[in-house]
Amino acid sequence: MAYQQIIAEVKEQIFYITINREHKLNALNKEVLSELADAIVFATNSEEVRGVLITGAGEKAFVAGADISEFQNYSLAEGKELARNGHQNVFDAIEDCPKPVVAAINGFALGGGLELAMACHIRLASDHAKLGLPEVTLGLIPGYGGTQRLTQLVGKGRAIEMITTAGMITAEKAHRIGLINEVVPQAELIAKAEEILNKIKTRAPLAIASAIKAVNASLKEDVNGFEVEIDEFANCFQTEDFKEGVAAFLEKRKAVFKGR
CATH class of the missing domain: 1.10.12 (Lyase 2-enoyl-coa Hydratase; Chain  A, domain 2)
Structure with missing residues (x-):
């Protein structure tokens, strides 16, 4: 599959996936989700791949949310199909991938972007990253596993607070409450992710x-x-x-x- 919205390449057994919509702060649209689904199938099945690194293009955003314009007029049935397909084909597929998936959060991880990061097995963030689930400001709730995975990671009280206030938190606070594994300077983010994956590569x-x-x-x-x-x-x-x-x-x- 020729990708238009993501950049995907294998280097030294690491599968690098970069969401490449910098002008849109790497927002998730149908095409991005379709390409991500295809890339995760490849990672799952390829003997060449020992680990996956997901990040966003540029220094402003990992993924700053979903492309709202695509679903603003959806009905109940269309909303359910949108969420179910996203769960099965992308977010659950990442979580269930037999290769370790590391999210390198290089900026804003909001809404679907934070949900994407939470589906990954390990999360690293640059020191200027901001994270949050602002869906209730649109009259929605997280639809790609955010209510479940955030609760698993930080507990019920903090999850409800983050979701209902729709506030962003800093990378440092995200680390403190267990949402991410480590905070590093922006310039060291990819290298730190590679360091972890290179160590994993030596294991069975x-x-x-x-x-x-x-x-x-x-x-x-x-x-x-x-x-x-x-x-x-x-x-x-x-x-x-x-x-x-x-x-x-x-x-x-x-x-x-x-x-x-």
Whole structure:
């Protein structure tokens, strides 16, 4: 698929996705969401990809929200379809991706932008970033998992406060309340994300995928996370990577994992 709204490239086993609508503060529209969905399918299925880095073009915004003009006249049914398709094809797909996905929040992460970051497994933010869910100022609520993932990350009280006041918070406060993993200077943001992903790249890919699946299961009411962990733990024993990891440990050398 030839992308028009995002830039996507694989370099040294890291899949870089840049939302490339700087003139619109990288706002999400249908085309961006479609391209993101396609890119995540590629990342999920590609043996070449060991990790994903998502960021926004420029220094002002990661993603400053959704493109409101596209859905201003939607009916109830159209609104439900918009949210459901976004959940399944993009946001849940990112969360369930077996490759670790890091959000490098390089500026405003508002509305759908913060929801995109929260779907990622790890979130880093530049020191000037601002985060928030302002949907109630439009007569809406977050529709791409924001009410659920924000509550999981920061707790019910803070989630309700952020959503109902529609206020923005600084990167420092977001870090303090557990919304992001780390705050770094803007110039160091991508390098920090790469540092984390480069470390992950040296670990066993199938074990990484199993760990992500098991952690995600802890948040799903209809799934017994402990049983998922038991199954995924057991599955690791039949991999070549497990044999290589144990052999390397006993031989006091670095393991060379192949994802098999």
